[in-house]
Amino acid sequence: MSGGLTARRRLGGARGLSIALALTALAPGGVAAALGPTPRAPATVGYAARAPGAAAGSAAIATEPCAAGTLLVTRVPFVIDMTRCDPRSILLKGPSGLGVMVPPDGSSVEASVLGGRGMQSLVVDVDLTEKRVTVSGDEPGGPWDALPTTLDDPTGGRAHAPLPPPPAPSAASSRERSAAAPISPCRDAAYRSDGAPLPSKGRRRPVLKWWYYPGWGPVAYLNARQRKRAFLRGTRIAVRGQNNCRLGRVSIRQVYKGSTWRPPGVLRSGACGRADGRNVRGWMRFRPGETMLGLTCKWFRRGKMVEGDIALNASGARWATSKKRCRADAYDAVGVAAHETLHHLGLAHVKGARHRKLTMFPAIDTCEFHWRTLGLGDFLGLKRLYGRR
Structure with a gap:
């Protein structure tokens, strides 16, 4: 989120x-007109x-x-x-x-x-x-643009997303295919951060304490156990920096505090509400017609995180936790939970279709499960914010 x-x-x-x-x-005049106004509209x-x-x-x-x-x-x-x-x-x-x-x-x-x-x-x-x-x-627009991502360089400067070598001179169709091809996740070092990491005391590792909100009502294709395990697994993937690139682990510790019936600070309209001092993540039933998959709300003060809440759409999306049993219209709940947790930890989206193999790319297809392992850029972003162990 x-x-x-x-x-x-x-x-x-x-x-x-x-x-x-x-x-x-x-x-006209810059005043927003609500579509289909209702009585006593604010x-x-x-x-x-x-x-x-x-x-x-x-x-x-x-x-x-x-x-x-x-x-x-x-x-x-x-x-x-x-x-x-x-x-x-x-x-x-x-x-x-x-x-x-x-x-x-x-x-x-x-x-x-x-x-x-x-x-x-x-x-x-x-x-x-x-x-x-x-x-x-970020202004309105799709993630499939060809604009390069501006990156935070680990040395403290600014850099552009690394691109693979240009294709060898050949037919135009061959060049187009090469330009559209995604970068391998273990070679793509692109990342962006918002500069507001988890707080830490002295030399101690930062700790992510969080509660799980089960929500109410059914979630398409998932039972209660699968819904909870999706958040447990997705959070673990993010805080460990789990990857297939032999990059090690990230220096973050998580503490799961159990279930709560206090929902995340997210409104049913799909907006961030009020903070309550707890990091809560779980399933929310948004208003009818809301098509978002997930929303992350973060509150911060003086450059440090105060609270981060995550909500996945329980009413407007269908979900899967297994590639073998994934239905054609379902999204990977574990991968989306990992993506939203990376938002909570301080990473932002990367732009450009060539970065679509990274976990922080802002779009995912149905039955895609590659967000369960971080790419090089995802790991480098966490490493800069928290270090490596």
Whole structure:
């Protein structure tokens, strides 16, 4: 859930059909118009125009007062002046509908989503000292673009995703096939991080303490035992940095605290709600028609993680835990849980179709199980944040 996303389904026997992106309709003047308004709908205010004199491409600045209800930001990056508009405790939504409840205590929050949204992530950074809120995130668009990923280099600099050698001169069709071919996961060093890792005390290894939320009602194709084991296995894969590249392990320890009936801080509308001090992950029944596979919500303060909650879609997706028994319309619950846990640990999505063998690629097909082992880039991202043992 760090975060354009596409979950590709098999539909009518065809693979690679993108789930439709949920887009927000905007009325003239920048005020968001709700589709099919219902009685007593919350008031909404939309911001779209750049501040007078602002350079093209710079962050816009809110010049309208906040209103009770939902605040819609129609472009990112965006800066809200808290002396004119204090959005704390208000549901803030980005250009494609991905939303977060702005924490009232001044914490910052990030939503990372897999499937069914036009944005990969939405970050709301609250700065009480400067009295401003900065809204950022990945703009709407699919993950199948050819743009290179900008990476955090382990040496502290910036680098671009390594690409395989160019194809030898031959027919145009041969060159096209080579350009579209994915990089081997053990050769692909691409990764991105959001810079907010788990906190650690002194030289001790960081510890991920988490609770499991079983949810209520059925989950397509999975029984209660399989649902729980999917999170246990997916979390273990991520914290160990499990891989087939002979890269060793990552220096993270996890503590499973058991089951809880307190749900993750996620709203049924598919937005991040309020933090409660617990790292909870489990199954949520989202509103009808919600096609996301998973959502990760992270709260952080002064660059350190405060809480991370994960929700997999129990009502709008079908799941599998075994490749042999995978049905044509099901997704690997273990792999998706591992992907969302990597978001919790501080990794963000990598862009570009050539990186689709990495666990942090923002799309997965039905009955694909390669997310259960991390690629080189996934491991390097964890190594930079936590070290290796």
